[in-house]
Amino acid sequence: MSEIKCLIAGLPSSGKSTYIGALWYNLRNLKSVIDMELIDSPENLPENIIHLNGLSDNWIRIKKIDRTNSNAADNVQLNLVHKGSNEIIRLNVPDFLGETFQSIIDLQNDKKLQLWCQDSESLLYMMNEISPGQFEDDNHHDSDEINDEVHTMPDLQSKDMTPATQNIMILKYLLSQKAFKKVVIALTWWDEATQNGKTIVDPEHHLQSTSPALYNFIKYHIPSAKIVGISGQGRKYIEVDGKNPELEKAFIDEMAKMTKEGKRAFVGIGNQISYDLSLPIHLLI
């Protein structure tokens, strides 16, 4: 059995836990659409299963997954076999808080993250926002139009940096910690970029055209990195609060049908859409 230690990293809200929850559900219930299979193992520790079940329960109920709380089990271990090659893989994935990665920007390095980085062979880096941001000059203000309010400088917060800058800084840190053998860059919330998977969009071209600096950084520093799209939720959830019962019922029924058929969460690779959520993991082997 080969053991692959994989770091899943990304800013808060980038979809790390949603992906893990959806993958766990698909591994257990949708064996026909997924190229990897779970092996029953006593090494799947109970705490891990409770944590994984918690994530997948919310996913199946079409409920937004709670933010990973500071007490959640942070190490998820999956023992998998690849159906094609029969290769057995023990995948160790930490479900770190997004804030742990965000704090890197503020030079507050987490020792646990540092150790995990040094111990990992591969990196799955998830990004939901890649915008290069807007600058004052972009608005073409004439100098006399700029009022005092615009010139009042707010407190500098790293959270207000553009998403592209934040991601570059975090990637730069992670790459400085370890020369990962394999890296997969996942553009998450991929349902939004592809009209729920109806429009074909190549994730690499999307990144290149939307955020050229981030794309160039990745291509220069990790030329072998694969760029994929992931929609863990399958589509944007609507508010289910009983205010619009017909619409809500129709939405839930459709999502339930897609879940049952294994056509909800999906991965975009090149010009293809696949419902096999283990594909990004396979790319890390």
Place this chain on the structure above:
Amino acid sequence: MRIEQYLHGYYKGHGLLASSASVVPSEDSTLMSILSDWTGYHAKEADECGYLTAYPLSEGKLYAIAKSWYASEMARPGCVWTHTMVINLEELDNNFDFRQLEKYFKRPQNLDFSQYRETLEVEFDEHASSESLFFEFDETTLLFLYTSLLSNNNIGLNILIEKRQELYQQLCFMYMQYLPLHILRKRSFSTGAESSRKLGYSEFSMQFVTAGRYILFSASPWKEKLTPEDFNVGLRLFWMKKKNI
């Protein structure tokens, strides 16, 4: 007495939203950021009293007391507001009463954070009473917990939440009030978590949880084995006096 305030909550990730202090040591701000985040605790009933976290900062020179409320109004599930007051233990006088801090905790309203940018001025004329806790918890339990907190070998107690959240908060405030300062500098409390919380690499001195490893007050290991008479007579007399203060 002047107390610095901090408000943590969710804005593109959990972090500091407002503070009255201009400079905070990096280690303190990292710890506050972690411990102000959600613990996974869901109140059994919709209550507004949140949960309490108290812990030393700056190697025990300062003491942080924080109240967290689940932020159900946020779009993302699992967010909290946490109002932290940081007390300089070097400046405590005899009138200071931890139990009266409760009234200064404020849950943010309408995204107005201005009040947290002002240093809090607190003044206590008289001490509060903890008498009501003696009706809620038996004397042996109160003495056992106090002895455990006093002990140099304190390894942390995880206790299942069986009663109203506010009672555990009052209990923690009472122990903060009655622990000698040199002991308090090393003690930490948490009244609401899904499972055991850590303070860095250590356990909290006393914490209340809803799952995981815990002891139950209703069936505690000391219930049949100890009576108040088993505790040091000086401690019992001290405790009897506190009962009425």
